[in-house]
Amino acid sequence: MSNEPAMAAPVAGPAAPDRDDDEIDLLQYWNIVRRNRFLIAAIAGICLALALVLTLLATPIFRAASMLQIEREAMQVLNVEGLVPTEAGGAIANEFYQTQYTLLASQSQAQRVAQDLNLIADPHFKEAVDAVDDKLPAVERAVAQRREVADALLKMVTVEPVRNSRLVKVNVDSPDAGFAARIANAWGDAFIAANLERRFDASSYARKYLEERLAQLKARLADSEAELVNFASQQQIISVGEDKPSLAAQNLGDLNGALATAQQERIKAQAEWNQAASGNGLGLQQTLDNPVIQNLRTERAKISGEYQEQLRTYKPGYPDMQRLAGQIAELDRQIAAEIGNVRASVKAKYDAAQQQENLLKSRITGLKGDVLDLQNRSIQYNILKREAETNRQLYDGLLQRYKEIGVAGGIGANNIFVVDRAEVPENPYKPRLPLNLAIGLLLGLMLGVLAAFARHFMDRTVHSGPQLEQLTGRPVLGVIPRLDDGVTPAEAALDLRSPFSESYRSVRTALQFATTHGLPASLLITSPNASEGKSTTAMELAHNIAQLQKRVVLIDADLRNPSVHKLMSLPNGVGLSSVLSGAADIAAAMQRTAGGLPVITSGPIPPNPPELLAGEGLTDLLSALSSQFDVIVLDGPPVLGLADAPLLGNKAEATILVASADSTRNEAVTGALARLTAARANVLGSILLGYDLKKGDSYGYGGYTYYNYGNNK
Structure with missing residues (x-):
């Protein structure tokens, strides 16, 4: 079972999706903070210590x-309107x-x-x-x-x-x-x-102002009242009271009432007279109420009845009958005389009522003229009277106001x-040690984070594989971890399960899929600047490819500052420069290490390396070696400032650009890549050396931290 982790994803796997330039990569920010955690902690500690010192040295307040x-x-002891501000709300x-x-x-x-x-x-x-x-x-x-x-x-x-x-x-x-x-x-x-x-001054000012106004109004009131009295005296206008008519108007009113009564009496008397003047007067109320007439009528009725009774027996000429007729005639005469007196009384009453009515009409006609004349003369009087009343009202109002202000001013209303009340504090208000320490710590963390981001964005060196891949536009074939102090690459390579060995095997695996036919026949290892680990990479790749039972030869093509012979403890008397100059053949220049790896060192340093590399000798050498070896690994010189690396890149089938983490600048990478591309070098990808595993960052492809895989036993 192979111990090699699958590292071909950067080459053979699908391309990562394009990121929007405005997209916020929180993981990247977190990694920036984590990589600079010691800087942040240092700045936070300094700010915390500074806050502590300043707090302890500050004077307690x-x-x-x-x-x-x-x-x-204000509290209303007296309800004096306007002397104090009224309750208001809102903006007021x-x-x-x-x-x-x-x-x-x-x-x-x-x-x-x-x-x-x-x-x-x-x-x-x-x-x-x-x-x-x-x-x-x-x-x-x-x-x-x-x-x-x-x-x-x-x-x-x-x-x-x-x-x-x-x-x-x-x-x-x-x-x-x-x-x-x-x-x-x-x-x-x-x-x-x-x-x-302020309130007392305001009331004092108001009192002074009112005193002046009172004096003015008092003089104006006296003038207006004097003018009113003089005018009334001249025009003989007598006032009987407020809101009452004049004497003439009162008399006119009284006479109008008397005239109405007299007219009623006259109409009544006239009706009685009309009744008395027509008919015999027996139906008059006065006649009915007259006892003399009623007695005479009773007596006549009695004698008339007796006459009618005697008329049955006697003739009208009979003396007793004549006597009775004479009595009846006398009674009729007396009744007529009494009725005449009643009519005369009714007529007299009617005449008196009519005379009284006429007298009242005559008097009213005279008074109307007097009242109209008085009204004409009262126009100016009323004007003067209203002016005097207005002045009196103003004077009374200001006088009342003056008294109220005097009372309120003496009370001294307060709002x-x-x-x-303040008490003597026992503890200082500031400085507050916990608060200042918290502020110092927070400020220190903020400054530390800012410093970390400033350091990151101002730092133009390569830090990670994704960054290197973004700079070159080509896959990163591998990330080589940084070795601990005192550990040489040769010592680290002896441990086959170390991250150092695992990473180079991952690069070897990636190279197997780099071309359609597998490993490239000739492979140039170069870097933008010197001392970035290209020689170590060339040697380790040669050893790892040889482990695949491939025929591999390592050539030190750095004719200016060779290092392979030093790292492998080989003599450098005959080497590449000797072959290219024709001073020796390939067999004389080739050496083998203790492990059996064929190596051609650089040989003596020539006066003009580009001339040797540009000639046909290099092409013939690579062609001859290709017939003997499966892979030729060239340890080339740096790209920048020299013409050697582009010449080698043009001759080799493939080129790998090596960069040192936290050392190689971004501009150096892009510049080296531009020179190699201009020389038509086939740059397969890049390798990042010296990466610090303690940063804890993943390689950048899906978060797979492959360096520690299988290394935790």
């Missing part, structure tokens, strides 16, 4: 806080509180506290006081000192509103805990006092209260 309650409307309320917060942190507030506590003489502000120029006049110097102290004080104070409430904290930070508490309490007291003073 104590914070004292007092809490105030700010109401938009927000503006109010923002104004209060600004006043709390204002220069005037700081100067008031400084003055109340005489902070100019306080040692805490000695530096600010001494900063003022001594050459200033005394007054200006005092003002400048107060301003400097206030500025220094403001730097110690922060205003912190409590969300969703009417409370606000006044925080004072100072190295002196007691001083911080004293400033915090004095700050709230000064703010309340300043608020009361700011101290909820909690």
Whole structure:
């Protein structure tokens, strides 16, 4: 059973799908962080230590806080409308509180506290006081000192509103805990006092203004009332009271009522007279109510009845009958006389009612003229009267307002209260060691990650197989792990199960599928620069191919800085340069190692290697060796800066470009590949040497960490 892992995927497997340039490769980022974990840890440790040192060296700062309650409307001891701000909401309320917060942190507030506590003489502000120029006049110097102290004080104070409430904290930070508490309490007291003073000043201004207005209105009221009285006296206008008509108008009203009554009486009397004037008058109510007439009528009825009774017996001419007829006639005359008196009484009553009505009409006609004349004269009177009333109302209103402001100003309404007074803090507010350490650690990790990414993206060297494959556009035939310090490639190759040996066998397997006929007949191993491991690779590939029972010959084609003879402890007196120059034949130049591997060393270093490599000698040599060996492995010189490698690449059937992990620059790889391509070299792929397995990254093809496969026993 072979121990060789299947490593042909990079060559024979399907091509990896194209990645979008904008796609975020989280695994790549994670690998960057993991590869630079020690750098990140170092930077984080430095930041953590720096945070610790700065925290321990920092001066402890104590914070004292007092809490105030700010109401938009002051407590109403008296309900005096307009003397205090009314409750408002929305944007108006927000503006109010923002104004209060600004006043709390204002220069005037700081100067008031400084003055109340005489902070100019306080040692805490000695530096600010001494900063003022001594050459200033005394007054200006005092003002400048107060301003400097206030500025220094403001730097110690922060205003912190409590969300969703009417409370606000006044925080004072100072190295002196007691001083911080004293400033915090004095700050709230000064703010309340300043608020009361503003209210008192506002009421004083209002009182002064009202006093001036009252004096003006009082004089105007006196003038308007005097003008009204003079006009009334001149026009003989007598006022009987507010909202009452004049005397003439009252008399006219009374006469109109009397006229209506007189008309009713006249109509009634006229109806009675009409009734009395027509007919015999016996149906009149006065007749019916007259006892004399009723007695006479009763007497006549009695005598008339007696006459009718006697008429049955006697003739009308009979004396008794004549006597009775005479009595009846006398009674009729008396009744008619009484009825005439009644009619005369009704007529007199009618005449009197009509006369009274006529008199009232005459009087009313006269009064109408007087009232109209009075109304004409009262137009100006009413104007003057309304002006006087208006002035009186204004005067009374301002007088009442003046009294209310005087009472409210004396009470001293306040809308700011101290909820909690500041106490002397026992523990420092800052520096806070846990927080600073956490910030230092977080900042260090962030800086470390940034440094890792900066290091990665600024580093132009090859780090991984996928990166090398992306640079060359050709498959990576193998990734050779880095050897531990003190271990030589020869020693590592002795352990057939080591990652070093396994990786070269993987390269050999990939080469078996690199061409249609299997292993290439001639294989050039080169690198962009010197000392990148091409010679070790050439030797290991030669040994591994020989293990397949293939005839292999190793040629040191680096005619400028040969190393195969040193690595294999072989003499270098006769070699490739000797064969190419015709100084020796192939048999004389060929040597064998202890393991039996045929080797042709470089031979003496020629003065002009490109001339030897460009001649027909190299072609003849490769042709001759091809008839004897299955594979010819050429250890070539570096590509960049020399013409040797492109010449060899043009002659060899296949070329492998070797790069050193974390050493070979990207530009060197692309430049070397461009030169080889220009020389029409058949570059099969590349090999990455010196890869650090401790990075823990996979090869990059499906995450298969093949180096440790079967090596954990």
